[in-house]
Amino acid sequence: MEENKNIESLLQRDEQSSKNIDSLLQGDEQGSKDIESLLQGDELSSKDIESLLQDVERDCKAIETLHQSSVKKVKDMSTLLQVDDLNISFALQQGKLCAVNGISYYVRKGEVMGLVGESGSGKSVSSLAVLSLLRPPAVVSSGSVTFEGRDILKLKKKELLSLRGNEISMIFQNPASCLDPVFTIGRQMIEAVRAHNKHYSKSHAKELSINMLREVMIRDPERVMKQYSFELSGGMCQRILIAMALLSDPKLLIADEPTTALDVTTQSQIVQILKKMQQQRKMAIVYITHNLGIVAELCDRVSIMCGGYILEQGSTEDLFYRAEHPYTKMLHKTIPRMDSPQKEPFLTIEGTPLNPLDPPDGCVFHPRCPHCMDICRREFPPKTILSLGHSACCWLLSPHGSNPVSINGGVSYSG
Numbered sequence: 001m002e003e004n005k006n007i008e009s010l011l012q013r014d015e016q017s018s019k020n021i022d023s024l025l026q027g028d029e030q031g032s033k034d035i036e037s038l039l040q041g042d043e044l045s046s047k048d049i050e051s052l053l054q055d056v057e058r059d060c061k062a063i064e065t066l067h068q069s070s071v072k073k074v075k076d077m078s079t080l081l082q083v084d085d086l087n088i089s090f091a092l093q094q095g096k097l098c099a100v101n102g103i104s105y106y107v108r109k110g111e112v113m114g115l116v117g118e119s120g121s122g123k124s125v126s127s128l129a130v131l132s133l134l135r136p137p138a139v140v141s142s143g144s145v146t147f148e149g150r151d152i153l154k155l156k157k158k159e160l161l162s163l164r165g166n167e168i169s170m171i172f173q174n175p176a177s178c179l180d181p182v183f184t185i186g187r188q189m190i191e192a193v194r195a196h197n198k199h200y201s202k203s204h205a206k207e208l209s210i211n212m213l214r215e216v217m218i219r220d221p222e223r224v225m226k227q228y229s230f231e232l233s234g235g236m237c238q239r240i241l242i243a244m245a246l247l248s249d250p251k252l253l254i255a256d257e258p259t260t261a262l263d264v265t266t267q268s269q270i271v272q273i274l275k276k277m278q279q280q281r282k283m284a285i286v287y288i289t290h291n292l293g294i295v296a297e298l299c300d301r302v303s304i305m306c307g308g309y310i311l312e313q314g315s316t317e318d319l320f321y322r323a324e325h326p327y328t329k330m331l332h333k334t335i336p337r338m339d340s341p342q343k344e345p346f347l348t349i350e351g352t353p354l355n356p357l358d359p360p361d362g363c364v365f366h367p368r369c370p371h372c373m374d375i376c377r378r379e380f381p382p383k384t385i386l387s388l389g390h391s392a393c394c395w396l397l398s399p400h401g402s403n404p405v406s407i408n409g410g411v412s413y414s415g
């Protein structure tokens, strides 16, 4: 009995719902009639609509311009280092060697930019130019290096000396040759502190040096201050160089392959120290390396270099998950594992590495590229913007190429 009543009430509710649906449909019918009549009205005033659309388009353009100028303003405010169209060559007896070909990149305050590429790709030479440290036969033939609005390549000697070490520090590629074996570590550190802060007493400089050694995880820094570089391991020397580079609390640190000569455990410790120091001090770093594993660990953005050109640039995520350039994709295959038993290997890509005195025409990577097309042998590819902050120079990606395709989508090309 109870069950029957429930069924009856359910049926009544169903009937009510059907009525509601009916009335809704009738409403819809009315709505359609309204829309139809509106459309007829629209047809009559199509000229008005056209002019309205033009107004909207104009407004959109104005908003876009405003947006672009605000993006530029924000970028200008946060950019610390800007390298623009930098060209560097060596005037050698055998001929002109073009080491850096029109590279451009920027580093924002507090970010880590990785400069990655095979041996001889121009990483060190371009970074030495940032500190205006190149000497003949090197020639900066064109381009600019701007640090906080100042063109470094045009600074006077005195201004450069104050910039180096105070605002920009560099850890050079070969740690052993950077420490003088004739003087104790303490003497070299104290001198480094007082070179930039002449009014500091020796005891204050010593105290600062000891504290800094402690920050880079050197045990018993008082004892290390009395030692000579030849008494210390490669990892210890590298930590001391990091400590010396950071003594002046620079805004930018250029670290040129600071872990290459070290075993993987020490490499990993050094990377962790740099990461900690960078985060604590909100310091920007240009980190030069062959090792994409370290890039993943440390860098916010990456520029991939080959034969003096930057072939792809983007955020670390772009370069790892959305790499488009064939060279970057081949570099991925060379990623050394942190738990690999050997020392860090150099990036090696199959094929003959390029001869810098006789570079190929067109795309610098064409002799080794599996996707090479005719146009690649003739012309260097223009830069294609792939997404905000992500770009690459490859004819496969260029809308001006003979057959643009997305190679990320797995489309292979034989041309």
Ligand SMILES: Nc1ncnc2c1ncn2[C@@H]1O[C@H](COP(=O)(O)OP(=O)(O)OP(=O)(O)O)[C@@H](O)[C@H]1O
Pocket (backbone or CB within 6 Å): 090, 092, 097, 099, 117, 118, 119, 120, 121, 122, 123, 124, 125, 126, 173, 356
């Ligand atoms: N003093 C020099 N005289 C002549 N050529 C040079 C000199 N220094 C560098 N080069 C050339 O400039 C090019 C770029 O060299 P660079 O040292 O910048 O390469 P790199 O990318 O730092 O390589 P690595 O990873 O081996 O350190 C290379 O072809 C190199 O042979």
Ligand code: SF4
Pocket (backbone or CB within 6 Å): 325, 326, 327, 363, 364, 365, 366, 367, 369, 370, 371, 372, 373, 376, 381, 393, 394, 395, 396
């Ligand atoms: S431009 Fe051509 S040769 Fe160069 S990377 Fe792209 S496909 Fe390869």
Ligand SMILES: [Mg+2]
Pocket (backbone or CB within 6 Å): 123, 124, 125, 173, 256
């Ligand atoms: Mg180098």
